[in-house]
Amino acid sequence: MTDGVPWGETSHRFGAAPWWALGSATVGVLLLGSASLGAVPIDVMDVLGMLASAAGLPVEASWTPLEETVLWRLRLPRVALSALVGAGLSLAGALTQGLFRNPLAEPGLLGVSAGAGLFAALAIVAGSSALSAWLATSTVAMSAFVGGLLTTVLVAAIATVDGRPSVTTMLLAGIAVSALAGAGLGLLLTLADDAQLRSITFWMMGSIGGATWPAVGVAAVGVGLPALVSLRWAPALDAMLLGVTEAQHLGVDTARVQAGTVAVVAMMVGVCTSLCGVIAFLGLVVPHVARRIVGPGHRRLLPLSVLLGAGLLAAADLMSRTVAAPAELPVGLLTTCLGGPFFLVQLLRHRRHP
């Protein structure tokens, strides 16, 4: 399954601690820049000033109330959510590629995105009046999360025989279940009216625009906890790169790691997708870039995917809300526009150096 697929040349030049510090600092500056730029430009010093003042430091206010409202209620939650979701989707991508032992795998293969999309559309088209009264604005997000989880459970159940998951069956089951969910979505599109159609279309292209502090909290828990759990599996995933049987000989409980990876990926992608809609390509491309930098070892690959993913989605969201302002470009569109060509270049390079 791994034959003839580019895993990326291993180079450990960037493995050392100073490089990590530099990378983290770059992402930090990027996040600060994102907090400063937007439809309401806020001076970087004012951003730092407001942060310092919130931390209790005596800073003279040189900013307007409008800037304060925008920064605290709109800008900061948005930057934080984009970083968390970017990190979650990228880590989920790296884990999926490890699980399937295939660098072309992405979390969508487990059916999470398709299931979430189907249930989000269901909530938009059918559930509005009946459910929203008591679930308020979270109806679509809740429904999407449930949908993502249900499809993954279905795919995992189909692929598990005698308590042992078969990764190949899981791949095929994921494709079939995703196709079914896609057909269901198509059916809902024919039933939707103009406003619903617009909502579904924009949902399928992703947006960080709905960021609120509660959403950031949900993402922090829904991405943070699974991420911490999964980082511990890096050595086991490394062993499994050799082959499942080989990893078992090395003493790895492969069934447990596989089931755990599926659960963690479903959780992270489910939370991210339900909060921000479908954001494509990030889970596929970021692990590739990370692999180019630190090689295929999961001990470095997983943390670097987190760092790069956070920075990349924050940058994509910055573009999404500034390029066409006051209108907004769907962020999923931008990640695809950036990720698609990158991926093609990788394929072409591999074609030249087999």
Added chain:
Amino acid sequence: MIVSWLGWMAVAVAGTAQGVDGQSVSVASPQRVVTLGGTLTEIVYALGAEDRLAGVDASSVFPASARQLPQVGYYRQVGAEGILSLAPDLVIASEEAGPPAALALLEQAGVPVLRLSSEPSAGAAVARIEAVGAVLERSSQATAAAAALRRALAEVEPLDPSPTVAFVFGRGAGSLVVAGTGTAAEAMIRLGGGTPAITGYEGYKPLTPEALVVAAPEVIVSTTRVVEGLGGLDGLAALPAVAATPAAAQGRLVVLEDLLFLGFGPRLGAGAKALNEALAAP
């Protein structure tokens, strides 16, 4: 096709109306009419000709009894066979109805299709009413409905200062979809005496939340079905960008029924007046 109607025209004076495609449609007292577009269904009801409706499309949600009629699907994506199964002798379609192939099939099957403009203006609304009145031979009722529409529009009071208004048309994964220029919502805001707050782009697009705060609309308008999808007025008001607008601070969130606000049909005057009253309220 046209030749076959000529025979009927000899025995009865046919209703004739000019479509937006320039085609003149003429049918002798049509008894089985299918409407494609909620506004057109509403016009047929306003002219008291609802007993002649054989079917309507899914956007025909007003009046409530229109929902009891046989459904032919959503007007932008209808199937010719479903419509033909209702044995219509006339189809009145919005210019946005489609797909074109389905409408062409209807004409090939000998069913005249009257296509009417969907332009969002008072003049176009009156023209729509008069065209439906002509083809259904209800011209006097059409004249009365058009006069009532104009009367209600005349009762709209100019507002000084004219409040800035943003129209919310739904929500994707995050940002609200807000009406820009060239939309029915923009035209309606102006007819109601308001000033559109968002003019930076055309059509209905996701608006970056900060831009809504900067635009600082004094009133936010939406429709019943859109607000349902947003979790009610409380759900709309709770969105951070909306909460930071003067509209939310002063509790000036206005909800109007979908076809009343966006339909540009017989209730155009009433809709403009309802909006005008809401905008005038302190």
